[in-house]
Structures are given as structure tokens and as C-alpha cells.
Amino acid sequence: xxxxxxxxxxxxxxxxxxxxxxxAVDVLRATSxxxxxxxxxxxxxxxxxxxxxxxxxxxxxxxxHRIRIGERGGKTVEGFDLGNSPLDCTPERVKGSRIFISTTxxxxxxxxxxxxxxxxxxxxxxxxTVVEYLLQHQPETxxxxxxxxxxxxxxxxxxxxGAVVEGVLKAGKIPLEELAGxxxxxxxxxxxxxxxxxxxSLFKHASHGQRLVGLKLYEDLEYCAxxxxxxxxxxxxxxxxxxxx
Ligand code: MLT
Numbered sequence: 001x002x003x004x005x006x007x008x009x010x011x012x013x014x015x016x017x018x019x020x021x022x023x024a025v026d027v028l029r030a031t032s033x034x035x036x037x038x039x040x041x042x043x044x045x046x047x048x049x050x051x052x053x054x055x056x057x058x059x060x061x062x063x064x065h066r067i068r069i070g071e072r073g074g075k076t077v078e079g080f081d082l083g084n085s086p087l088d089c090t091p092e093r094v095k096g097s098r099i100f101i102s103t104t105x106x107x108x109x110x111x112x113x114x115x116x117x118x119x120x121x122x123x124x125x126x127x128x129t130v131v132e133y134l135l136q137h138q139p140e141t142x143x144x145x146x147x148x149x150x151x152x153x154x155x156x157x158x159x160x161x162g163a164v165v166e167g168v169l170k171a172g173k174i175p176l177e178e179l180a181g182x183x184x185x186x187x188x189x190x191x192x193x194x195x196x197x198x199x200x201s202l203f204k205h206a207s208h209g210q211r212l213v214g215l216k217l218y219e220d221l222e223y224c225a226x227x228x229x230x231x232x233x234x235x236x237x238x239x240x241x242x243x244x245x
Contacts, residue, residue, distance in 0.1 A: 039230045044241050045099040046241045047101050066097060071104060144164060165180070
């Protein structure tokens with residue numbers, strides 16, 4: 001297995017063969033929300049980069065079993081049911097419903113890898129399930145793609161990519177030089193090791209973490225920092241639709 005880390009969707013190589021397994025990461029907060037919603041019993045999570053397309057597609061869904069999540073700049077989009085806080089995705093709210101989600105960056109990252117054979121999403125909260133999947137299925141090539149922020153690097157996504165690589169290294173007893181497909185994968189592990197005992201502090205250094213604190217969403221940071229806390233693996237069952245593995 002070779003793991004390649006790309007910090008942003010823009011850094012993903014074009015016109016090359018897609019990997020056997022591609023993993024989207026948007027720790028703050030889309031992939032934390034997706035994992036939480038599926039863990040709380042949502043029927044599936046359908047991701048869109050475009051808000052109007054989300055509205056059009058979700059119109060045909062029974063309104064009692066449909067939840068629209070819309071976020072831009074960390075805030076809830078007007079007219080949407082929820083605004084991308086994982087804390088809102090309680091079983092009482094989401095069980096049995098299809099979630100239709102569009103966020104600033106996370107859903108774009110998912111879109112850029114959606115044609116891969118296997119597509120997963122990772123956050124710190126479900127890191128262990130991703131590691132377990134990789135060790136069990138042994139895909140030859142793996143891409144971990146951070147969402148970044150509007151084209152630029154996000155500390156927390158690369159930190160989470162490093163946590164996944166570190167998990168595979170440790171449990172699989174594979175040396176880093178064998179596992180790392182690019183320099184970014186090595187850097188991601190170093191970043192994770194530096195902050196592994198205080199992920200909230202990693203978030204506080206991150207520009208989007210600071211943005212969320214400014215929006216008084218500090219509890220979201222604390223929740224998203226709980227590494228390996230959920231036993232749920234989101235996997236794409238059809239283009240754009242994630243379900244519990
Ligand atoms: C994103 O897609 O950029 C995020 O998930 C933003 C957020 O809701 O915190």
C-alpha cells in the first residue's frame with residue numbers, strides 16, 4: 001500500500017489514474033458531520049458543491065425524511081434546516097432521514113475524488129475505522145485529500161491525514177518510507193505527532209478553527225477533536241451518496 005496526501009482538492013493530480021481508494025477529509029466540519037449523521041442513523045448523506053443543485057435534487061425526496069444542510073463561511077445558509085454542526089446531528093433529528101449537504105470546501109473535496117473505485121470520508125472522530133478498512137482491504141494506492149479553505153492549505157485536514165497514516169504505520173507495522181507515497185504524507189505524520197495529545201490546540205492554530213471560535217462554535221472544536229470516538233465508516237455507494245459501511 002502507498003498513501004499519497006494532497007492538502008487541497010486543487011493539489012490532486014489531473015489526468016492520472018485514480019487510486020484504488022480515495023479519502024476526503026474536512027475535519028472542521030463536513031466529514032465530522034457526515035460521520036456523526038450516519039452514526040446517528042441517517043439513511044445516507046448526499047453531497048453537493050452547488051446549493052441550487054442540492055435544492056433541486058432534494059425536492060423529489062419525501063420532506064419528512066429529508067434534511068438540508070447548507071454552510072458557507074462557517075454559517076448556516078438561509079432557508080436550510082441545519083448549518084453543518086455535527087452536534088446538531090442527533091439520532092432524534094436525523095434517524096431514517098437522507099441528509100443533503102453542501103459546505104464551502106468539504107463537498108468540493110468529495111466531488112474531486114468521487115470517480116475512484118472506493119471513496120471514504122475521514123475525520124479524527126472516525127479515524128480508527130478508516131485505518132481498519134485500509135488494513136483489511138489493502139488497496140494498492142490511496143489518496144487522502146484535504147479540503148483546505150478556498151484553495152489554500154488547512155492545518156487540521158493535513159493533521160487528520162497524518163493521523164490516518166500513523167494509524168496504518170502502527171497497526172500494520174509498515175515503515176513510513178514504504179507507506180508514504182509523497183513528501184506530503186511524511187509531513188502530515190510529523191504534524192499529527194506534534195499535536196496528537198492536544199488536537200484542540202491544533203484547531204486553535206488553524207485559521208478555520210479560529211473562524212469557528214469567532215462564531216462561538218468552540219464546542220464543535222472539542223467534539224471534532226475526540227479521536228477514534230465513533231465506530232462508523234462513511235463509504236460512497238453511488239456517486240455523491242455516502243452510507244454507513
Ligand atoms: C467546509 O466545507 O469548509 C466546512 O465544513 C466549513 C464548516 O462548516 O466549518
